[in-house]
Amino acid sequence: MIHSPEILKVLKSAPLFHGILGHLLVEHLNESRLQPLTSGQVLLVPGQTNNTIYIILSGRLLIQSKESEVEPIAILGEGECVGEMSMLGGAPVSAYVIAATDCELLAIDHTAMWELINSSHAAAHNMLNILTSRIRNTNQIVAENLGQQQGFSGGSMVDEMTGLYNQHWTHEKFDRHLRRAIVGKKSSCMLMLEMDQFKEFSGRHGQLGGDQALRDIAYTILSCLRPDDQAGRHSGEKFAIFLPSTSLPDACTAAERLKAAVSQSLIVLPSGDALPSITVSIGISQARSDDTVVGLFARADEALQLAKDSGGNCVKAMQ
Numbered sequence: 001m002i003h004s005p006e007i008l009k010v011l012k013s014a015p016l017f018h019g020i021l022g023h024l025l026v027e028h029l030n031e032s033r034l035q036p037l038t039s040g041q042v043l044l045v046p047g048q049t050n051n052t053i054y055i056i057l058s059g060r061l062l063i064q065s066k067e068s069e070v071e072p073i074a075i076l077g078e079g080e081c082v083g084e085m086s087m088l089g090g091a092p093v094s095a096y097v098i099a100a101t102d103c104e105l106l107a108i109d110h111t112a113m114w115e116l117i118n119s120s121h122a123a124a125h126n127m128l129n130i131l132t133s134r135i136r137n138t139n140q141i142v143a144e145n146l147g148q149q150q151g152f153s154g155g156s157m158v159d160e161m162t163g164l165y166n167q168h169w170t171h172e173k174f175d176r177h178l179r180r181a182i183v184g185k186k187s188s189c190m191l192m193l194e195m196d197q198f199k200e201f202s203g204r205h206g207q208l209g210g211d212q213a214l215r216d217i218a219y220t221i222l223s224c225l226r227p228d229d230q231a232g233r234h235s236g237e238k239f240a241i242f243l244p245s246t247s248l249p250d251a252c253t254a255a256e257r258l259k260a261a262v263s264q265s266l267i268v269l270p271s272g273d274a275l276p277s278i279t280v281s282i283g284i285s286q287a288r289s290d291d292t293v294v295g296l297f298a299r300a301d302e303a304l305q306l307a308k309d310s311g312g313n314c315v316k317a318m319q
Contacts, residue, residue, distance in 0.1 A: 007106065010057050013223070014079035015130060019122040028116040032108045037061075037099040039160070043082070044097040050086040051110040055079070059103030060163030064096040075100060077163065077222040084130060087113065101163045159233040161211055162218035170232030174242045175293040177230060181244055188287045189251035191241040192300035193217070193258070196279045196312035198237040205275055209267075213278050216267045224258050238304075240297070248286045248317060255282045255315045263313070281307035284317035 011017050011025055035054070037043060043061065044050060056078050063074040063082070073095060076082055086093045087110050117123045157169035165173065174190070181188040195201070195217060202210030214237060221231050221239060234240040241258075243251050259280055267275040283304030285296050299318045306316040 016081050016126050018126055020120050028112050032106050035105045035107045037103040039099050039101050041099045044093045048093040050083050050093050053081055053083045053087050053108045053113050055081050055106040057104045060100040062098045062100045100158050162215055162233050164218050165232035170240050173230055177242050177244055178293050186245050187247045189243045189246050190285050190296050190300045191255055192283045192304040193239045193280050195237045209275055213267055216265050220262050220265050251284050279313035281312045282315045283307055286319045
């Protein structure tokens with residue numbers, strides 16, 4: 001099953017399997033099955049017994065405390081896993097897991113996963129890191145929402161095409177993180193990213209090609225994020241990323257790395273046809289002690305325009 005080069009590529013880049021040799025993955029996971037999900041389909045429900053860990057090969061999954069919820073606890077993307085806490089602890093599932101987009105998952109039986117963990121120190125270490133991060137992020141969200149009315153008006157917070165959060169959520173969430181950074185007197189930055197020559201690309205390759213390019217950018221953004229970073233689709237072909245506890249030089253480094261990753265990614269249509277590589281321009285704004293999220297967005301957008309005016313495929317920053 002996992003001899004497929006595409007599946008092996010995702011697994012080797014997945015946090016759960018970082019540093020694990022390919023032959024060990026094939027040996028222990030070869031009997032794992034592929035499980036497709038359609039957008040909106042429920043994978044796990046609270047109280048359910050679960051003996052499987054799922055690796056996301058494509059698409060996005062929502063983690064929610066309620067089946068119908070405006071703001072999910074988390075959105076998981078390619079290479080990330082779900083089901084690990086109930087599988088390892090033997091406890092019932094504690095949250096809903098719902099497909100935000102059409103997905104393809106690799107379902108790994110608990111026996112195979114335990115055999116891999118027992119045979120690989122790296123697998124055990126990776127699993128511990130994932131569990132720690134998951135608990136920390138969940139506790140943070142619970143603390144944020146304690147005593148507050150949950151949810152926003154206006155429907156779903158997820159952009160259906162890319163699986164990222166949409167513009168409404170982006171402004172709400174970034175505002176919270178910005179206020180937290182200001183109170184804590186910590187540096188933070190915002191990236192505004194836009195695909196270069198999107199109209200020309202869509203003109204040559206059609207709407208399907210343009211949409212696939214935007215999905216590829218979204219996937220690449222998520223693959224480059226740290227656990228506490230936040231990202232969303234701002235509008236059209238623009239994406240916004242908030243980097244907490246990040247200095248301007250470090251944000252510039254992250255932006256250059258993201259720019260390079262996008263240019264090196266392979267865009268493939270559902271038909272299997274490969275499209276030409278794309279580039280992005282990125283603008284950076286550094287948060288100020290008296291900042292507002294509106295001002296932070298405006299300066300990031302201004303920096304993005306400078307990058308585009310400079311010919312694209314570059315990074316510009318504003319303090």
